[in-house]
Amino acid sequence: MAEPVQQTLIIIKPDGLKKSLTGNILTKLSETRLVIIGARVVKVSRELAEEHYKQLKDKPFFEDLILYIQGKRHNCERVLALVYQGPGAISLVRSIAGATNPEEAEPTSIRGAYGRITTKGVYENVIHASSSPEEAEREIKLWFRPEEIVLPIFPSKPISRKDCHFLEWA
Ligand code: DAT
Numbered sequence: 095m096a097e098p099v100q101q102t103l104i105i106i107k108p109d110g111l112k113k114s115l116t117g118n119i120l121t122k123l124s125e126t127r128l129v130i131i132g133a134r135v136v137k138v139s140r141e142l143a144e145e146h147y148k149q150l151k152d153k154p155f156f157e158d159l160i161l162y163i164q165g166k167r168h169n170c171e172r173v174l175a176l177v178y179q180g181p182g183a184i185s186l187v188r189s190i191a192g193a194t195n196p197e198e199a200e201p202t203s204i205r206g207a208y209g210r211i212t213t214k215g216v217y218e219n220v221i222h223a224s225s226s227p228e229e230a231e232r233e234i235k236l237w238f239r240p241e242e243i244v245l246p247i248f249p250s251k252p253i254s255r256k257d258c259h260f261l262e263w264a
């Protein structure tokens with residue numbers, strides 16, 4: 095039976111950017127034949143980091159994880175957030191990403207090839223990849239506004255606010 099078309103959120107974490115791995119990671123991801131339908135460079139606020147990892151807030155490594163995804167550990171306060179779409183996208187990307195623990199990940203996976211565990215025990219595993227369709231939807235809606243994705247993957251509604259403030263080029 096044909097795989098269902100799915101979307102998945104991928105984040106190239108600050109260590110990936112700091113180590114100039116972006117090109118290598120995108121090349122590896124292109125093996126999936128999935129299509130990029132959204133991309134943003136993001137300075138991750140504490141609020142966004144905590145919301146993204148909210149299921150892990152009781153874990154002993156939570157604080158380190160928040161500082162890591164914010165780039166505070168790498169003096170590189172940005173990540174590249176991407177939405178990929180295609181048949182079986184979630185498991186395809188998870189398998190190319192490799193296991194959570196970079197020491198246990200397949201050596202040819204992204205985490206196996208480029209990840210490490212710091213002496214403090216932080217998993218610097220280079221990328222995030224959504225783990226289920228429900229998580230993918232929650233994460234994509236957290237990181238992207240509807241107009242930042244080139245396809246209408248989830249229902250959206252028009253909003254107009256007169257107290258809305260934003261910047262435009264001067
Ligand atoms: P994944 O990123 O493979 O979906 P996860 O959602 O369980 O894994 O955890 C999110 C991140 O938290 C993971 O990428 C690295 C960190 N992490 C998970 N388990 C850890 C552990 N036992 N020690 C240190 N960091 C851990």
Ligand code: MG
Pocket residue numbers: 223224225
């Ligand atoms: Mg996860």
